[in-house]
Amino acid sequence: MRQLIPEPPRGGFEPDLSEIYAYPGHVRRWLRANMVASADGAAQADGASRGLSGPADVRVLRALRGLADVVLVGAATVRTEGYLRPAVPRTEFAAARAAAGQPPAAAIAVVSASLEVDFDSPLYTEAVTPTITVTTGEAPPERLRQAEAAGEVLIAGEGERVDLGGAVDLLADSGRGRLLCEGGPTLLGAMVRAGRLDELCLSVSPQLRAGSGLRILDGPELAAPLSLNLHTLLTEDGFLFARYLVM
Template structure:
């Protein structure tokens, strides 16, 4: 994996990127979060085809690559919590985040749990509570929902071993409140994995600090959604490029709030 932007300088920086990024901890240094003292930080990670499709054959996996999955695993290993919409959980067959030996010391030194918490965003609480995400997580799964959720549904989620966090009025989740509620739990390093509808809601609420976008050298066509497929961002939110990595024709970009 090589860095295209910013161009490697001289000395150690040039040597690292000439030889390539190969180990998890090398990638971890490139994708490190800002210091915790800076406050909560929400990073989104998505993949898209050259023509903007966020899915192929109904899933994101056909657009991915080995390098993309290395970065995916690294971003999870750095995060306190992974936010994901219930529909994406169903479509992608989500499983719990796993502890990775390479990151054990790093997470322990930072006071993190062995693996990131998965936080499912669900309006209806219509979840498969027999799935591994609820029956076998290393750390208990969170479910973010609105205050209007039915008592019996909330009770069922609790009975399955997950924790319900109210993050909105009515039956919806307010993105800004979700960030506040997770921060109150000490989960300040946040990673959003979509899907497109939920991510668009967070973008419209102006709570996304960084977008990690993998651009796959593939054409998908069809009517697949973009990486954000929901409410518009008004006014348009400007982001600045932080880095671009490349491997096998895939571009791994990072954009931060300008």
């Protein structure tokens, strides 16, 4: 992998992804999103993002998970992307996580108002760090009891939609402020509208898709564009890995 921006020292070196993507040390809460898109902006290939990914993209994903306290993902993405298993401990991040007081692996947090989630899946039953379910006070009572038996439950909001801003604040208040949103596009769009996105990590896949598929944000048009500042740009195997900070 090569670093393009900022320009590395002469002679070049293999960038340390743990340093490139380190969370700011001076903030209580920082939410970054990680998404992949084709060169023409498609966020899915045949209904999922897997067809856009590659080995270098997976390396970046593992680094981002290795640094996070919690990985937020929508229930629809759990189903379409096949989130069958939780995040796992990785040797290369073990010392840094222990020094930071983090558990061996990030917790996955599934966001669902309806709780149409398989609580018997390995995502829940095999989690080293218990999987979190984020829902509302209006969740179906029986499904809520199943969620509580399967792991931690966060109640964010009392209506039919999860209060994402409130959920992020609850996690930060519990000392889990290094947050990673893996989408999908609907969840990310809602996070942006809630004003909680601090950073976007975008992998640009070297392929064209065309069609009318989703972009990385889905939902109503924003009242005003969200301005981004390019912080870092890496490349490998034709992919571009951009780290943008919200201005």
